[in-house]
Amino acid sequence: MNAYEYIKQAILHGEFPPQMRLTEEFLAKKLQISRTPIREALKQLESEGLTVSMKRGVRVRHFTKKDIQQIYDLRTLLEGYAAAQAAIHRTNSDIEEMKTANEMYEQAINSYLESGETTIEYILEINHRFHDTIIKASQNQHIHSHISKVVVVPLIFRSFYWFDEYQLRHSLDVHKTILKAIQAQDTERARVAMHEHIYHGRDQVLIHIDDIDHHYSANEEVQ
Secondary structure: OOHHHHHHHHHHOOOOOOOOEEOHHHHHHHHOOOHHHHHHHHHHHHHOOOEEEOOOOEEEOOOOHHHHHHHHHHHHHHHHHHHHHHHHHOOHHHHHHHHHHHHHHHHHHHHHHHOOOOOHHHHHHHHHHHHHHHHHHOOOOOHHHHHHOOOHHHHHHOHHHHOOHHHHHHHHHHHHHHHHHHHOOOHHHHHHHHHHHHHHHHHHHHHHHHHHHHHHHHOOOEO
């Protein structure tokens, strides 16, 4: 894993929490590499909105409720559009890929709820796979690059961690609705169902944002 991927994953998984200051010296020592790749990685992360420059080093960006609201609104528009476009352009192969991803998603949720053998991280991974198949089926090469810039907040806050059984199964039901709409080439239903799916996750983040801030404040480190 290169410096960029390491630092990004550390931010996404809370190892480097919001407001934490990161310096080239600290990161070079931690990763046991020179400062040059660290410097380039920090520039890239800043361009993606994950870090903010300081006089010395950077700090991990803190997202406010307003930030979350605006980013989720943008993601909803983009992924809703992708779902509508997928309903127009999808191929039989795309539909099969979506079905496979959805079946894996259902199995993962059942395993998590019934035996605890599946982790939330794996459920998230399969959820992303389903979304990726829809973006691919939209046949718009520009959508993926734009969407990738607005999934950072959902990845950081990982709304699935607060989903109870009803919410997980509701998420699965919405997946099925999206799939049926795309298969039937019902553009409006696909778009609306995708909006519901994303707003459901946003609502959980907004409900728990104060708890997240409190947790990070209590464990804040400065390097």
